Amino acid sequence: DTGVSQNPRHKITKRGQNVTFRCDPISEHNRLYWYRQTLGQGPEFLTYFQNEAQLEKSRLLSDRFSAERPKGSFSTLEIQRTEQGDSAMYLCASSPGQGHEQYFGPGTRLTVT
Amino acid sequence: AQSVTQPDIHITVSEGASLELRCNYSYGATPYLFWYVQSPGQGLQLLLKYFSGDTLVQGIKGFEAEFKRSQSSFNLRKPSVHWSDAAEYFCAVGAQFFGNEKLTFGTGTRLTIIP
Numbered sequence: 204d205t206g207v208s209q210n211p212r213h214k215i216t217k218r219g220q221n222v223t224f225r226c227d228p229i230s231e232h233n234r235l236y237w238y239r240q241t242l243g244q245g246p247e248f249l250t251y252f253q254n255e256a257q258l259e260k261s262r263l264l265s266d267r268f269s270a271e272r273p274k275g276s277f278s279t280l281e282i283q284r285t286e287q288g289d290s291a292m293y294l295c296a297s298s299p300g301q302g303h304e305q306y307f308g309p310g311t312r313l314t315v316t
Numbered sequence: 317a318q319s320v321t322q323p324d325i326h327i328t329v330s331e332g333a334s335l336e337l338r339c340n341y342s343y344g345a346t347p348y349l350f351w352y353v354q355s356p357g358q359g360l361q362l363l364l365k366y367f368s369g370d371t372l373v374q375g376i377k378g379f380e381a382e383f384k385r386s387q388s389s390f391n392l393r394k395p396s397v398h399w400s401d402a403a404e405y406f407c408a409v410g411a412q413f414f415g416n417e418k419l420t421f422g423t424g425t426r427l428t429i430i431p
Contacts, residue, residue, distance in 0.1 A: 207359075234417065236417075236418070236419075238419075243423070243424075244423055244424070245320075245406050245408075245421030245422050245423050245424050246360070246406070246419075246421050247421070248418035248419065248420070251417060251418060258417075259417075259418065261418075294359060294360070296360075298417075301417060302348070302367065304350060304362050304365050305362075305419060306362070307352070307359040307360040307361070308359050309358055309359040310358075310359050312357075
């Protein structure tokens, strides 16, 4: 399968713990995007990368959130000191460049208890 | 700022009937427009996209959409729905210039198919 992959698919954590998610984009896609989707809502943009450069961050991305794409390939999204409001589906997408559609992964569902 | 409105939260149609899902967008220039479909617990699959040119675009699974600039709309249509079309449908708008490539999604329309 050469699509976008995300790991883990599900994560249950206790409030206050740190969690890290991984996204592997489609090979040779230089754009990588993170979105968050809560129940009954559409995905909301969090941040995106062109290669290893983080080009835009949403105001939704508080200082507890950090994203990296160190070698321009896979990306990680870390949430520190998780809160119950962080419970959501975290979606990753990749694109070959500006003016192209985004291809989404299956998502990581986070539950904070 | 760009925005998308999907006025119908939930639509129920009979199998074999036609379908139209509404989408209105707000954007200051010519947008990129998309329709994605999401099955329960899954990621998003692209149905079709509009970047420029012909305002009637064809997508996968027999779907089509029409871009109407005067109405700021990009409605999704299918002439005859199948039970497998039951899912959540999202309309999205994207910007056309470098450095602002995020997609802004609507809240989605849940489609139920009855036999």
